[in-house]
Amino acid sequence: MAKSALLKSSIAKKYWMALTGLFLCLFLAGHLAGNLQLIFSDALHFNQYALFMTSNPAVKLLSYLTYISILFHAVDGFLLTYQNIKARPIGYAKNNPSKNSSISSRNMAVLGTLILVFIVTHMVNFWAKMHFDENMPLQTITVEAMGQKQELYLTTNEGYMPVAQVAKSYEDATKTGAQSYIANRTEFYNTQAKVKIGEGYKDLHKITVAFFKDAKFGLIATILYVIAMAVLAFHLLHGFSSAFQSLGLNNPNWTPKIKFFGAAFAIIVPILFAIIPVYIHFFLK
């Protein structure tokens, strides 16, 4: 009885919404810290961070937890909404809910669905490119030596590879006689010995900047991103403190503090997220 209650009951669903929601709030804070490097750091450090985030085992575990949380939060949310609609088959001819509840609290499902749409497009635009794109560029720098400009790949062991001497594949290298070639998307190989001599950084920084600075879609992408963050703010405005209520934490001492912190989190985090594409589109040279 007790065990099935913890999975099926209406209160159990609240716990799961609260736990996954709070975990996703933590994820937001971490994700924001990473994103802010687009403003406060340089391309190399951002790409090093991106590599760390896609290769470190502990981070990988956290990322799987995040995927599961998003899915569970969404599925549970849809299920709750479906049941809640069924609980009132005939609606009111006249209803005045603004007198007793906030607009965000009454529209969590709509806000959540919009956020889900955003997450999917966001992952297609950045996450999928980082993980699966065969043509993901590797980070290069341009140096000037003896009056000649030269482009170099940066490598993870703090070395570099001249771009002119690296072929796109082994076949290309044998045709052009290049000294080295790229394999497995990021690895540099010596053509003759066929041994790995270094590894480049996927240039997520370049992809991101190009996305928001795109002549055709950059502005609309920036605007949509800012709108998505506004939606997120309204979702968090109710969601953050609501999670604590669901988990049973409501008392005169803690609740006002939780509500204050929740409101601050709901406003500050999305604003900081939204500043980044605005900065890239309008101010980044």
Place this chain on the structure above:
Amino acid sequence: MSSAKNININLKIWRQKNAKAKGSMETYKLDNVSTASSFLEMLDQLNEQLINDKKEPVAFDHDCREGICGMCSLYINGRAHGPDTGTTTCQLHMRKFNDGDTIFIEPWRSKAFPVVKDLVVDRSAFDRIQQAGGFVSVNTSGNTIDANATPIPKQDADKAFEAAACIGCGACVATCKNGSAMLFVGAKVSQYALLPQGKVEASQRVLNMVRQMDEEGFGNCTNTGACEVECPKGISLENIARMNREFLKASIK
């Protein structure tokens, strides 16, 4: 009383012949309503007019007419028990309305509260939730201990009393956008969970009452807080949080 005057109003009222019939909103005109009369007296006046016109009077629930029985209901102009907070419909007076107003009157809307007739809904789902665990088992075979013999911290007694102030009117369900009954069940769980007499059966009580609540077809709570605002007895959301705690405790036992 000197400020009382008569107003003419329009009423839009849900009429439904019986539980199976398809209902609809009907419009009525009612003149010379004293602003000193209560909302239910206004409905009495309407019913007299309908009876004189050889029409079926509007069925609505009422009993004590002093705000303690929980019998009256009515969703008035989009709000449970009307525009006032902390009052039941019987405590609402016509001075809250103006001459020429159109007033919407609808029954509680919830799958778990089916309409019996017009504005009367069947709230026996609440009774079944109470029967599932809203009690303490006491041996009454002649040697019952005086309740005051068990010391109870004043703070707990006050909170239990506040929770027990719930009159089971169903405004929380009616006003909740999800048709959730968690304020009612939270109050009923809390009034026992806070007291030593209730702690003995606390686990079974919360599991059984929540199970019955779910079976009755009430919606899920999303913490909008509308119930707390509209509750005529000011039952706090703290009671829902306490039920959530009690349920978690009982579930992992």
